[in-house]
Amino acid sequence: MGGRSPCRALAFMGSKRKVSGLSLPGNGTASFLTTGSSVLHIHNSNVTLLSLDSNTLPLQARGGLNTSSTGSGGVVGLSPGTAATSSGGRGLGGARGQGLAGQGGGALDQLAGEALQTIGGALFEATCFYIASRIIMGVRNLCGKTFVKPTGVKFSDVIGVDEAKQEVQELVEYLKEPMRYKKLGAKIPRGILLVGPPGVGKTMLARAIAGEASCPFYYASGSDFANPYWGMGVQKIKKLFHQARRSKRSIIFIDELDSLARARKSSLSGGSAEMDAENTLNQLLTEMDGFQTQDNVIVLASTNRADVLDRAAMRPGRFDRKVFMDVPDVQGREEHFKRLLKKFTLAKPVDELAPLMARMSPGYSGADIENVVNEAALRAAKHNRTSVTEDDLSWATERTGFGVERRGKITPAELRRTAVHEAGHALIAYFIPDVQAPIKISIINRGKVGGYNLMGESNHTYHTEARLRDEICVFLGGRVAEEMVLGEASSGAYDDLRKASALSRGMVENLGYGKRTGLLSYGAGGQGAGEVSQAALRLLEEEAQSILGSEYTRAKTLVQKHRKELEALVELLLKNEVVHEHELEAVLGPRVADVGVVGIAGEGGVGYGFGGWRL
Known part of the structure; x- marks a missing residue:
């Protein structure tokens, strides 16, 4: 050549x-x-x-x-x-080396x-x-771990998500008896998307489906398909589905789907990396419902960001069914505690501790409850006890929800202010008929929280104007108590004002509860809509301010009427640091009613939100 x-x-x-x-x-x-x-x-x-x-x-x-x-x-x-x-x-x-001697230094x-x-x-x-x-x-070394044998997890191991288990039950029956469905011409959903916050058991439910159906289970995380080399994600998708189709029936579970199937943009501003991610998503969509699709592979996926998923992935034929999973209610939490506490040596019977701890852990997921029980066992072992006590579990609940104690970082004057503030919240909640009395009041400084009122979770699906006004009044109770007892309010009421303001704005802008704004909904935040005039925005502000002003006056009236009871509750908090619900009636007297449940009102800004209502 x-x-x-x-x-x-x-x-x-x-x-x-x-x-x-x-x-x-x-x-x-x-x-x-x-x-x-x-x-x-x-x-x-x-x-x-x-x-x-x-x-x-x-x-x-x-x-x-x-x-x-x-x-x-x-x-x-x-x-x-x-x-x-x-x-x-x-x-x-x-040959060139042979003339080296005659060519000199060059x-x-x-x-x-x-x-x-x-x-x-x-x-x-x-x-x-x-x-x-x-x-x-x-x-x-492509992603995908195969469980050739059943996973060993059953539906009985998944607690607190009974509705979700019922949704996927027919999927298990199809995997066991596919001919019964095919004779009728029925098609099982090709993909099921599990949607819910972290820790509610989405992965556990997917493993339970594979365990109940006794079929191979292929697992992959959405981030497994990300690779610095172009085209590797596409090859991984192909390989994963190729392996799954070798089985008569199989399940592919993709965890954290939002990292793989995020909505595509009209312009590729991210360059080649974004283009490769789109190619990977296109390959997934083709494998799930393309020209050569087979029905022996069912795709399960989980995410807590369903709002960012691509629309093509959510259409029927791919992820046909969406199963929403939420944190367990009080019955679900009680089941969680019963199952976990049976593994430990307890100072009291499980049937006595589980209902109590379920009430004291509103908004906790299954993972949170497991962490609470483990923290309680660690504390019992640290103090050389032979059993886990109710005090250990209560301490672990506070430790998990709010953080470690910070006793050395608050002065006696600030501790008294915290007691007055929390007593104000508790007093207002106690004497408003449609709000449940606090389960527990604490002035122990934890994390970023100076104190808190534990009021359980909401059992209301809908909220009337009167109920929302009650919640605003409870929010303002801490600030009002500081002003009337100590002469001035502090920055501890910052988060209470933020929540009360957001709630009053939402009542006017979204729910039509403003007297002068009528039934017109201005959308989330009002100011996000470009067509809203400055005059309308001023009117919205005035209506929201009117609601806050009326509830502030109402809170002052309640505190003035029960000033003696408030001061007695403050002294009890300073003495014991923690007051439980059975002690409240002895201090505050008989209560008018005990209807409904709200949430947590805490100084310093940590809580679950009143009534579960979100703006």
Whole structure:
């Protein structure tokens, strides 16, 4: 070939970029090579070869590379091609070396330059070989862990999500008896999306489905398909579904789907990485419902960000059914505590502790409850006790929800202010008929919370204007008590004012509870709508301020009427630091009613929100 021979190298598919600063052997110029945003073209775990026309490298320098190409686990490449002939080669021992003595220092410099070029070419090939070998090994180790045997998890192990279990029950029956459905012409959902906040048992429910159906279970996380090399995510999707289709029936579970199926944008502002992510999503959509789709694979996925998923993934034929999972209610929490506490040595019976702890943990997920029980056991062991007590569990609930105690970071004057503030919240809640009395009041400084009122969870689905006004009044009770007992309010009421303001704005802007604004809904926040005039915005502010003002006056009236009871509750809090619900009646007297449940009102701003109503 006139002193030149082909050098076989791994083929990169993508844009061509000129290699700068690299001098190849021979004429010292670099040809165009594919780099940067390119990806290996992989087919059936092999690598397509591309012949690059480069100058012949000396046999002495290239022999090592030729032999090393066989030990890369199936990677083919970097073969030097045909050997250089003695007439056209530029080896150190070739024809050019014979005239070295007669050419003086210039020949020696030329020989040294050729030697450096030879080493550079060899290093370039070795680098390509190393990168390609690592990429191919990454393809071979694709995501997806197969449980050939049943997972061992049953529906009885999943607690607090009874509605979700009923939703997926027919899926299990289909996997057990598919012909019963096929005879009727019924098609089972090809994909089921589990939606819910963290810790509610989405992954556990997916494993229970596989355990009940006794079929192979393939697991992958959405982030497993992200890769720095172009096209690797597409290959992983293909490989995962190829493995699953080998079984008669199988389940693929993709955790955290939002990292894989995020909504696509109209413009690719993220460059090649964003384009590769879209290609990976397109491959998933094709595998789930494309031209060659099979019904023996069912895809389960979980996410807590369903709002960011691509619409194409949510259509029927892909994720046909959405199963919403929420934190357990009081009955579900009681079941959680019963199941977990049976594993520990307790100072009281499980049937007595579980209902009590269920009431004291509103808004807790299954993972939170498991953490509470473990923290209680650790505390009991720390104090060398032989059993877990009610005090350990109560302490663990506070520790998990609010943080560690900070007794040394508050002065006696600030502790009294905290007691007055929390007593104000409790007093207002106690004497409003449609609000449940507090379960527990604490002035122990924890984390970012100076104190709190524990009031349970909401049992209301809808909220009237009167009920929402009651909640605002309870929010303002702490500030009013500070002003009337201590003469001025503090920054401890900051979060109470924030919540009360948001609630009053929502009543006017979204629910039509403003007297002068009528039934017109201005959308979330009001100001987000460009068509709202400045006059309308001022009117909304005035209406929200009117609601806050009327409830502030109402709170002052209640505190003035029960001033003695308030001061007695403050002294009890300063003495015991914690007051339980059975102690409140002895201090505050008989209560008018005990209807409904609200939430947590806390100084410092941590709580679950009154009534579960969100703006």
